[in-house]
Amino acid sequence: MLSGLLSDGTATVRFTWWDPPREGVERGVVLRAVGAEVREYRGRAEVTFSWKTRVGPASPAELPRVDGEEIPFRTIQELKPAEEGFRLEVRVVRIAPKTVTVGTERRVMHEGLLADRTGAIALSAWSDFGLVSGEAIRIAGGYVRAFRGRPQLVLDERSSVVRIEGTDLPDPAQLLRAPPRSIADVEDDGGGEAVAVEGIVVGLLPPSGLVYRCPTCHRSVRSGICRVHGQVEGQADLRARIVLDDGTGALTVNASRADTERLWGVTLEQAHERLRNQPDPSLLEEQMLESLLGRRLRVRGQGTKDDFGVTLTPESIEPAEIDLDAAAEELLARLGGGG
Amino acid sequence: MSLREPAWRVTARELESSLEEEKGEGERPATYLLSPFAARMNRVLMAGNLSPAESIGREESQAFWRARLSDPTGAVTVTAGSFQPRAMAQLRSASVPRPAIVVGKVHLFRGRDGVGYVSVRAEAVRSVGEAEERAALADIVRQTLDRLDLLERVEKEGELSPESLRNEGIPPAWFRAAKESRVRYPNVDRGAFRRELRHAVRRVAGESGPSRSTMPPAPNVTVTRAPPPRAPPPAPSAAERAEESLFLDQLDDIADVSADGYADLKEVLSRVSSHGLVGERAETVLNRLEEEGVIEEPIVGKLRRA
Numbered sequence: 100m101l102s103g104l105l106s107d108g109t110a111t112v113r114f115t116w117w118d119p120p121r122e123g124v125e126r127g128v129v130l131r132a133v134g135a136e137v138r139e140y141r142g143r144a145e146v147t148f149s150w151k152t153r154v155g156p157a158s159p160a161e162l163p164r165v166d167g168e169e170i171p172f173r174t175i176q177e178l179k180p181a182e183e184g185f186r187l188e189v190r191v192v193r194i195a196p197k198t199v200t201v202g203t204e205r206r207v208m209h210e211g212l213l214a215d216r217t218g219a220i221a222l223s224a225w226s227d228f229g230l231v232s233g234e235a236i237r238i239a240g241g242y243v244r245a246f247r248g249r250p251q252l253v254l255d256e257r258s259s260v261v262r263i264e265g266t267d268l269p270d271p272a273q274l275l276r277a278p279p280r281s282i283a284d285v286e287d288d289g290g291g292e293a294v295a296v297e298g299i300v301v302g303l304l305p306p307s308g309l310v311y312r313c314p315t316c317h318r319s320v321r322s323g324i325c326r327v328h329g330q331v332e333g334q335a336d337l338r339a340r341i342v343l344d345d346g347t348g349a350l351t352v353n354a355s356r357a358d359t360e361r362l363w364g365v366t367l368e369q370a371h372e373r374l375r376n377q378p379d380p381s382l383l384e385e386q387m388l389e390s391l392l393g394r395r396l397r398v399r400g401q402g403t404k405d406d407f408g409v410t411l412t413p414e415s416i417e418p419a420e421i422d423l424d425a426a427a428e429e430l431l432a433r434l435g436g437g438g
Numbered sequence: 439m440s441l442r443e444p445a446w447r448v449t450a451r452e453l454e455s456s457l458e459e460e461k462g463e464g465e466r467p468a469t470y471l472l473s474p475f476a477a478r479m480n481r482v483l484m485a486g487n488l489s490p491a492e493s494i495g496r497e498e499s500q501a502f503w504r505a506r507l508s509d510p511t512g513a514v515t516v517t518a519g520s521f522q523p524r525a526m527a528q529l530r531s532a533s534v535p536r537p538a539i540v541v542g543k544v545h546l547f548r549g550r551d552g553v554g555y556v557s558v559r560a561e562a563v564r565s566v567g568e569a570e571e572r573a574a575l576a577d578i579v580r581q582t583l584d585r586l587d588l589l590e591r592v593e594k595e596g597e598l599s600p601e602s603l604r605n606e607g608i609p610p611a612w613f614r615a616a617k618e619s620r621v622r623y624p625n626v627d628r629g630a631f632r633r634e635l636r637h638a639v640r641r642v643a644g645e646s647g648p649s650r651s652t653m654p655p656a657p658n659v660t661v662t663r664a665p666p667p668r669a670p671p672p673a674p675s676a677a678e679r680a681e682e683s684l685f686l687d688q689l690d691d692i693a694d695v696s697a698d699g700y701a702d703l704k705e706v707l708s709r710v711s712s713h714g715l716v717g718e719r720a721e722t723v724l725n726r727l728e729e730e731g732v733i734e735e736p737i738v739g740k741l742r743r744a
Contacts, residue, residue: 283609286441299483299577301445301541302562342442344483344541346581347609349442385524392564393539395573408441423569426576427643433583434632434639 105146106257108165110184111242113140116148127256131157143181167259170239176217180250183242187252189213190268192275192293194222194230212292213252214274216267219292221246221401224254235265247403249290279397282348282409290402290409297397297419298345307339308384309370337367339387343396343411350409352398358416362394363387395419443468444611445483445541447578451511451634452477453484457554458622459546471544471556474623475631476585478615479544482558485509485566485574488516488538491529495519503529507540507558509575510637515557516540528563537571539564550730576642579635585612586628592616681715681723682732688713689733689741700740 101119104111116124124130132154136147148154173185194211209224211232223246224230240258243250254260279297306319311333313325320333339354339362360366365373370383400413456473462480470478486509494517495502502519503526518526525542542560549555566574588608592598600610688709692701710720727733734744 281607281609282444283611284604284607287604287610299445299539299574301483344442344445346444346447346483346577347612348444388524388562389564392562393566393570393574395577421573421576423572423576423642423644426573426580427639430576430579430583430639430642431636434636 107162108240108257109163112144112146114146114148116154118148118150129157129159129162131155131161167239174217175213175215175220178220178243178250178252180243180245185239185241187213187215187238187241188235188263188265188268189215189220189238190235190265190271190274191222191230191232192219192271193232196227214269214271214293216269219274221249221251221292222254223251224258226254226256226258228254228258228260230260233271235263235268237261237263248405249292249401249403275399279345282343282345282350284347285350285402286348286404286409289404290411292401293399293414294402294411295397295399296343296345296350296411297395298343298349300341300391300394300396301344301349302342303384303388303391304340304342304351305384307341308337308387309367309374309380310336310338312336335367335371337363337370339363339391341391341396343398348409350402350411351407352396352400352411352413352416354413354416358413359387362396362416362418363390365390395421443480445481446477446479447581448473448477448479448482448484449511449578449582449635449638450484450486450507450509450514451631452582453479453482453514453544453556453558454512455631456544456556457546460618471546472615472618472622474619474626475582475628476589476612476616476619478611478618481541481543481561483539483541483574483578484514484558485539485571485578486513486537487535488529488532488540488563488565489535490532501526505529507538509578510641511634515555516542516560516563517545517557518542518560518563522559522561525560525563528565529560532565536565537568539566539571539574572642572644575638579638579642582635584608585616586632588612588616589619589628592620678723678726681719682727684713684715685710685720685723685727686732686743690743693742698740700737700742703735703739703741706741 101116101124103114105114132148132152134152136149136152138145138147170184170186173187175187175189190213192212192214194209196207197210198205198207206225207227209227209230211222211230213220213222230236238254238258238260241252241254244253245251274293277293277295279295282296282298285291285294285296311320312318313320313328313331314334315328315331316325318326320331323330323333325331337356337359339359341352341354342349343352354362356367373383374380395418397417397419398411398413399415400411402409402411452473452475456471456479458472460470460472460478462468462470468480470480472478484507486507489506491503491505493501494504500520502517504515504517506513507516516529518529520526540558540560541562542558545557545559547555547557598613600613603613604610685706689701689706692705692709693699696702707720715723728735731744733741735741
């Protein structure tokens with residue numbers, strides 16, 4: 100049997116074909132099916148080609164004519180996973196090519212971030228629309244899927260992108276400069292793109308410190324064994340899983356090697372050196388905690404939520420300073436007269 | 439789903455004034471300590487001067503250490519045991535008072551006389567420089583003022599919705615805490631508390647606070663709990679103590695041999711009456727033991743040790 104996705108330009112549905120042609124079906128081919136069965140699965144329509152269905156080749160001219168002007172506009176905030184058949188006007192905040200392996204095939208895709216006045220959404224484009232950061236675009240023919248619990252907009256060769264003026268769309272720099280939000284708010288939203296928070300380091304989660312990673316997939320290696328690639332020669336890496344708390348909530352920040360080295364002030368090489376003098380690796384974590392605990396950080400990145408709360412994959416981690424004199428003055432004013 | 443409990447930013451004075459507890463929901467409910475100033479705390483973050491710790495563990499294998507954290511508004515006890523090895527090591531390491539940040543879980547201990555004692559079971563302790571201590575204190579005072587402002591609004595406006603507050607950046611959990619605080623502590627002198635906070639702000643500004651080296655000033659924040667605290671019952675006499683232990687001995691004997699682990703109430707009463715503890719006096723002992731939380735009656739007519 101064969102299964103996949105069918106689209107006539109108005110919507111995309113999953114299909115199952117019990118008795119497909121022996122030679123298979125090419126991606127992009129146009130078919131005419133008479134007597135197909137439609138059922139509902141998890142609130143979505145699914146098409147089945149059974150023995151009763153007559154399926155044959157057809158010409159693209161037979162596809163229903165879609166009037167672009169009839170497709171409704173949506174805002175990013177309104178988009179929910181599995182949504183399609185909408186138009187969107189957004190600003191490209193950032194975009195970068197990425198090579199991925201799909202089955203045996205290596206493909207270049209483009210990942211990025213899009214924003215409008217209501218929010219931001221991750222983009223995953225399977226064909227090259229020549230997008231450039233900062234430009235404003237109108238998108239049709241995309242669909243939304245959930246990726247790590249967050250909505251992500253997917254574009255493929257059937258999607259269309261038109262450059263627009265976009266005067267009412269936010270400036271990308273403005274989005275990346277947005278003031279920090281309360282962690283309780285981020286928890287309520289289940290994370291978010293380009294989230295900024297500010298809090299105090301109240302702990303580290305294991306594994307923090309010196310870790311060993313699989314040279315192929317960068318997963319952490321335990322007892323010399325990678326979960327996917329078996330016995331491997333682990334490569335040393337530094338990382339800190341920081342618990343950041345702002346008094347309204349707490350989240351985990353997964354700091355990369357570069358961020359960890361900068362915050363801790365100890366490089367991977369120096370950590371190795373320490374290990375030679377004090378062969379207990381848990382001491383390293385202790386020393387890292389000692390240097391990080393109580394520090395005030397401002398972190399910006401992508402937040403995803405699971406059963407343990409929100410995890411932030413940081414794009415930037417900066418120490419946040421408080422101007423003590425200004426703070427004292429402000430607090431005194433708020434306390435008011437008397438006393 | 440149980441998210442990590444946030445560390446509420448509180449001053450020592452607020453923590454000292456907190457005497458009301460609330461159980462959370464879910465499979466393993468957390469306990470929350472409600473303050474008169476709209477904090478619903480499981481975990482707290484505090485900053486102040488941490489005294490050298492003393493060992494209060496009964497055995498060497500069960501180490502337990504205790505220190506005092508004083509900020510310009512008051513002082514609280516900070517403890518750490520072998521389940522908090524890092525925090526314990528930090529508590530033990532100092533021989534002189536030093537500025538520190540403490541993150542930990544709050545504990546309310548209620549003695550036999552009904553008086554509550556709040557302490558913090560430290561999870562993380564770090565000695566900090568003066569500037570860091572002042573910055574943490576600024577954060578603590580700011581959030582405390584945010585909560586006091588919220589309390590005023592809850593009082594005046596009445597018709598507040600969690601959604602509209604959320605849009606202003608006030609978490610729903612804070613709103614909930616504010617409403618509960620109002621119910622549990624209907625008569626609180628917030629003005630006095632605000633005056634205490636001024637000491638903390640002076641410390642933020644760099645002046646050494648009044649409680650740097652001395653004990654905090656006499657408490658002038660009065661807190662009335664609802665329901666108002668009962669007058670502490672007179673200490674039981676030796677005769678009453680003897681009756682209690684007779685009652686408990688009989689209860690234990692019966693519970694030991696019963697199939698379900700409970701002691702049948704009628705059987706206990708009949709046994710103690712044969713030892714001369716009869717009628718109303720036996721009832722009084724039963725009630726007192728139940729009230730003090732020594733025994734409980736989870737099923738009608740069935741007793742066990744609490």
